[in-house]
Structure formats: structure tokens, C-alpha cells
Amino acid sequence: MSQAAAQTTLKVSHYLPPVHGLHTDFIEPWTEQVTKCTNGEVQFEIYPGGTQLGNVAKQQEQVLAGVVDIALGLQGIPRGRFPRTSLIELPFMTRDAGAASETLWEMYPEYLAPEYRGLKVLALFAHNGGLIHTADKKVETMEDMQGLRLRTPSPAVSQMLTALGATPQGLPPGEVYENIQKHVIDGTVFPWDPVKSFGLNEVLHYHLDAGAYTVPFFFVMNQRKYDSLPENVQACIDEASGASLEAKFGDWWDKWDAAGREEAVASGDVITHLTDAERERWREALQPTIDHYIQETADHGVDNAREIYERMRELLAEKQQDASS
Template sequence: MTKTLAIAVAAALIFPAAAEAQTELKFSTFVPPTHGFVVNVLEPLGKEIEKRTGGKTTVRVFAGNSPFGKTENQADQVRQGVVDVAWGLNGIPRGRFLRSSIMEFPFVAESADSASKTLWSMLPGMLAEDYKGFKVLALHCHNPGLFHTRDKKIEKLEDVKGLRMRAPNPSTQALLQYLGATPVGMPPTQVYENIEKGVIDGAVFPWDAIKGFRLEAILKNHFDARVYTTCFHVVMSETRYAALPAEVRRAIDETTGPVLVNQFGLWWAKWDQAGLDAVKARGNVIVPVSNEQREAWRVQLKPVIESQLAELEKAGIGNARAIYDEMLKRVARYAKK
């Protein structure tokens, strides 16, 4: 053995890690580091990927207080290679994920569980075009949300007339506009400041966001409408995924997809309960709504749905009505399981 070869062999034995490239994955989201999606989903997911790759992968999670935390930038950061995995809000910025947005129409979603499973089951077919260029790790929605206000107590849908309400997506904006409110598109991280300044009067959110964004002290009235939902994506770029070592791709595949999607029902129930508990602890006003009243709203709000479907058809989604019908069928089926 030559001296040079001997040195090379010795170096390989002493420093075996040098021959094994370390993979770093950056995860980003727009919610605070204390939010359930960071604490219960992204951080445990990162640790599991690190474990399954024998420590050859390092995962760093960047929450909403980081330079990568802007709500509107999540999917773009993945496309541009700034981060590897992002959890984003489908409706911000508007004009994307149009087929998936039908789940956000009034009364399509019955629960986080059935809505999330429906989106995931439709991804390979009717929704595939929404996610071209992405490796989709999960799709999910929150439980049907409420109307929250600072000063005015809402006791019926029409009471939102004249109010400036934060809305998370175009479908909810259309709903508020139909009811005579002024919808304001705004990331959830900006709600507290704008409520405090009087820029908006309230917001539509699930219970979870009240605790997650510390709004229980400033939004004191809660109308349990449960009319709408908001949906989310967890994505990475197909190019980045394909360039990863095989064992890292395998670890991602084994820990995402249905493994994540099937847990969102339980996760959202936990997160919503925390928000509800925070509201009750402060003695805030909660106005319940009967199932009979919601059934009446289904008829009342049909024009909103028809208008939204027509807009999607004009935007080139020719099968929008077929997607809507299929979503209703699958949501009902998953709700029975």
C-alpha cells in the first residue's frame, strides 16, 4: 500500500462522516412558534425525519417570527428554494389553489377531519393542477369557523352588516360582502394590531386562532356560525425532493401524506379547545347557533355559492361544479366513518 493510499484509508476510518453528506431541511410557516402546528406537527415531524435518517438530516423550523414567516410567501419560498418545506394558507395570496378553494365555500366542510381527508383523496385527480411543481406532503382544513368581534354582539348573520371583518380567503370575503360587511384580506398575524387601532371590527377564525394569536382579550364577542373553513398546504418543490438522498426521501414519504392528514381532525379539536377555554376564562360572550338555523342558512347562502362557482368557471376551471359536487359527496362519506 502506498503512503498516499494509506493516509486516505486512515482518514476514511477516522472521519467516516466526511463521506456521508449531511442534509439540512428548512421548514417554514407563518404561525407563532407556540402555535400547535409548530409544536405538534412541524417540530415532531422534523425530529422523526432526523431519527429515521440516523442523524444524517438536520431539520430547522422557522416560525412566523422569522425572516421566512410572511403568510403570503410560503409557497413561493419553496419554489425559489429559500426553504425546503412550507406550511401555507391557501387563500393568501388570492388567485392560487382555485380548485381546492371550493372546500372553503359555505357549508362544504363539516369538520377538519372530513375536509382534510376529502382534499387529500381528490389530490391525484381533480385537484392535481393546483399543485403543479410541488411535492405535496399534506392538505388540510380547520374546523368550521366563527365570527369574532370586539364591540358588537352578533346574534344573526345579518348583524355583520356594516362591519369591517378580516377574512382569510376569497370565498369568505364573498360571503361577508353578500351579508353587507366589508371584508378585509389580512394575514392572521396582523389582526391584533388592526383590531386595536380600529382598522377592523372583527375577524372570522376558528377557535384555535383566538388562542394561537392571543386575541381572546381584544375580541370579546363570538358568534358560533360555523359557516366556512380555511384550507392549508404543506409542500416542497418536486425538484428539491428529487435531489434528496434516497433515505431522506423515504423518511419524508413515511412521515407525511396520510400519516399527517389523518391526524388533523384530532389536532384541530385540541387546538380549538384551547381557544375556547381561553375565551371562557375571560368571560367573553359566546352566541350559539342551532342546527336548524344553519339549515336555513344553507338555502339563504346559495346565491353566494352560485356566484363563486361562476367566477371559477370564468377563470378557466370548467369542472368547478363537478368538483363542488364531488367534495360534498366525499365530505359526507368521511363524516360517517
């Protein structure tokens, strides 16, 4: 192996703290797998949240500009960049991270690819069904949502919260703690795992397991950089990514969420669930919002938005059925 080849270093960025499972269970092992596969020809520098390259709003643009080579980011921040992919955020699509992640990956070539120009997509994935977490008020019904100021991750979830009577507040995940502590917001929507990784069990005391939404993420590489690499390196990156990587997200999210929930239980927090009757009320109340969001997406240039939505629902139903059988 030549000295020049040994010095290929790729920069990877993400916005999460280095204690988060996405860093420890996913990003670090992924980079180690590629380094081992290339016999050390490729090394990595990882820039997590809190570093100069860890801004959640800049992950996509940093990769496109070549500031970093690879990034993990949230599709909803900044808003509006991934309208096709973001249809999976609509209410009550799925509670299952594994089914959601595999659905996104399966849909990518035919339906989602136009929004990833200039990017080599290594994985698309989503979290388990999100909860509504509040500091001082127990939420069990739609009426309990009235007037609550809740942090939102995306336009689709914002519309859902508005339709349920809450007031959505757009904030990066890392700013939620301070804003709850200062009573700027009353709570947030999150799956369980960031509640632990961002220390939010210290300020949140009520958790409604609504399973009402999910949020998608991207793991992408600069296409020009990928194309410039030797074939053996490309093969190693491909081997560590795609379908083999997608298959891991369901178990990972279950593990990360369990840790967040266990911490809340240990803290004596109140955890409630939507009753079947209340869930049906929410579904009915949210149907106009769903239809409006799909039409809005179509009006902004995604002519087949309804087709994408229906195909997502179909695949999610199939994969959730397979998982439960």
C-alpha cells in the same frame, strides 16, 4: 454514514408563532421523525412566523424558488393560486377538520394536482368550522352582520361575508390584533385556535359559533430538492407524510380549538350559536354566492369546478357520517 451525508440540512418555513400547535405538535415532531428515520442524515432548520422566511404571503414562492425546501402555508394568501382546492372554503361545506383534511388528500391526485406543479405535496389539510368573533357587538342573526368590518382569509369567505351584509377586510393573521385594537376592523373569522395563539381573546369578547366555513392549508416540498435526495431519505419523508399525517389533523385541531375556547370562557366572553332556523336562512341567502363562485372559478380556467365542488360535498358527507357513527 459519510460526513457529507450527515450535513444534509433542509429549511422549513411557516407563518405561525412558534407557540402554535402547528409548530409544536406538527412541524417539530415531523422534522424529528424524519431525522430519526434517516439516522441523522437529514437535519432541519425551522423558520416560523416572525423570522425572515415567515411571511404568510411568500410560503409557496419560497418553496418553488428553492429559498426554503419545505413550507406550510395558507392556500388563500396570496389569493387565486389554488382555485380548485379553495372550493372547500365555500359556505357550510364542513365543520370537521378531520373530514376536510382527508377529503382534500383523497381528491388531490385526480382533481387538485394541477395547481401544485413543481411541488411535492406532503399534506393538504383544513381547520374546524370557523366562528365569527367580534369586539363589541354580539352577532346572532344575519341582520347583526350588517356593516361589520371583518377580517377575511380568502375570496370565498369574502364573498360569504359580503352576502351576509358584512364588509370583508383582507389581512394576514398576525395583523388582526392591532387592527381590532385600533377599531380599523370590528372582528374576524377564525376557528378557535388562532384566537388564543395570536392573543385575540384580549380584544374579542363575542363569538358566534357559526361553523360556516373552513380554510385549507398546504405542506409542500420543492420537487427538485425531493428528487435530488437519496432513496432512503425520500422513503423517510414519504413515511412521515401523506395518509399517515392526514389522519392526525382532526384530533390536533380539536385540541388546539379547545384551548382557545377555554380561554374565552375563562375571560367571561359571550359565546352564541346559530339556531337551526337561522342557519337555514344563511344557507338560502348564500346559495347564489356559492353558485357565482363556482361559475367564476370555471370562467378562470377550472372547467370542472362544479364537478370538484360536488365531489368534495360527497366525500365530506361520507367522512362526517363515518366519524359520527
